[in-house]
Amino acid sequence: MPRHGGSGARGRAACAAACAALAWAAPPATAQDGAALYEAGCASCHGADGTGASPDRIAFDDPLPDFRECSFASREPDADWIAVAHAGGPVRGFSETMPAFGEAFDGAQLQAIMDHIRTFCDDPAWPAGELNLPRPLVTEKAYPEDEAVWTTTVRTESPAAVVHETVYEKRFGPRSQIEVKLPFGFAEAPTGELGPGGEPQTDWGAGLGDVTVGIKHAVAHDDRSIFSLGTEVVLPTGDADRGLGADAVRVEPFAAFGHVLPADAFLHLQGGVELSTDTGAAEHEAFWRGVIGKTFTSGEFGRAWSPMVEILGSMELEGDADPSWDLVPQMQVTLNTRQHVMLNFGVRVPVTNTDARATELMIYLLWDWFDGGLFDGW
């Protein structure tokens, strides 16, 4: 590698100047400094070209990532990389072999190094990890993901229900994602009989919900925004009598938008329609959703808390039905050190049509499986 040859000497000489000037000094680090600082602090192990040093150059066996591989290098935000560089691998549940450079480089220098690392992936088709915003309970994100999500919705008012939904999302290519949703649950349903006082009787039963398959593609993005189009197809696999499905195939084309706001705040927007193959079983419907939230971090690199509020609107496209509005205040929190396992809990509160719709408690457990096993990084 160059570090061990002629260019390595040049890099060291460049760092001698850059490091001496910047090690504990004030001037903001530049991109040129970033290359020199990377050469001084990172290239010994990660390679001057970002591919990782060959095993005969280092004294440890941990596999080194390839910074040129965009699928790996693009999906996490700068903040996570800088946390690891500053405090070492364990701060995000990674290998203890990764040292802490927080006493060698200040924040501006680490950012300059990060900017240099970003140059190793030279395919602009990959959206930056900064656009991977916290996932709301209901609204679809624009960012393509590799995730598994278990969501439980509890409706306590009659007819009560406890519905679980397992979502598996798989990213392919720089911008696309497929997903499968598998709902199942327990629901209360009328028996058709009357009780001693003449009140309708109900019983509880378990069943499968309507299975959904979907595809999403990010059609445009820049440093702060991402816009995607997608379609979901809902299959009538559920128990309609028990309220766990509808006896019709529905197709849901949608658009989703994500935007990074200042001060770690963020915005999601989604809009679409649900077109039914049998309007007797399920009406055509339009829906629109918006989310605003902000992420707070415990300490310098600790747990991330993201309070959000979702505003959900929907309206049947036929007839003169009024739109339904819901509010969903919620809190997402990272559970483990690696921050790839998260919990979100909230309450879906109907604002209109409150007689026909009940308040629901919602909670999800999210596992970003690309970042490691469910039990890794705690």
Next chain:
Amino acid sequence: MAGERRRPSAGGSTPLAAGVALAVTGSGLLGIVWAGARDARDGAVLSGRVTLAAGGRVTFPGTPPAGEPIDMSADPYCRERHDEPVIDRPVRVDGDGGLADVLVHVRSAPSGAEAPDAQALLDQVGCMYTPAAVAVRVDETLVIRNSDETLHNVRVTPSANRGFNLGQPIEGMESRRSFGRPEIGIPVRCDIHGWMHSTIHVLDHGFFAITGTDGSFSLPELPAGEYEVEAWHRSLGTTSRTVTVTAGEPIEIAFELGG
């Protein structure tokens, strides 16, 4: 020896005591230090107990392992720092059998005074740790310096204390750490230069020393009493002696390790 550390090996010695300790260290013998003795410079009589400055030597019987040349070709900077090949010697023995880098410490020692306001130093020079073993007291500052113009990481993996792994890419940079619990034999290594190893010892008293290149050591003054003194080496293990410190009587402790 303790002289490889920044802090004095016998903190709190009177001027006379310091002079005697220096003399016996050079001769390989040991001497008695009376805290109540007359000060050599101003003639004042000092008060206190009769104490003993214990010293001695650790030797390695037989022929030490030859050691292996270190291949520093992975980092030309390191290779160019040495005119001749560096030999990796886990057991460093001088021509007279003196064993270096041995921790000699008093087990169940009196707690003594508070940790001195001084610092021990672990340096990286020519891609080698200097010293090969360093001892500090609980909560005493250990300065970790990189004197090289190449990246070192300093990976410290204790069992009773909190470990850390520092990246030190800048020549002359220093990091400071301390340890809250006593622990003997904390490994230190560089993951980039696999031949770099050192050992940190943390003790909850001040009665310890690291043997020098000739195997000699000098302990701070001990109150009269019976003590178990242990010698610890990273590769050769431990051995111990029970000694009785009597007022006014010199004492020399000889250890053999390995062989």
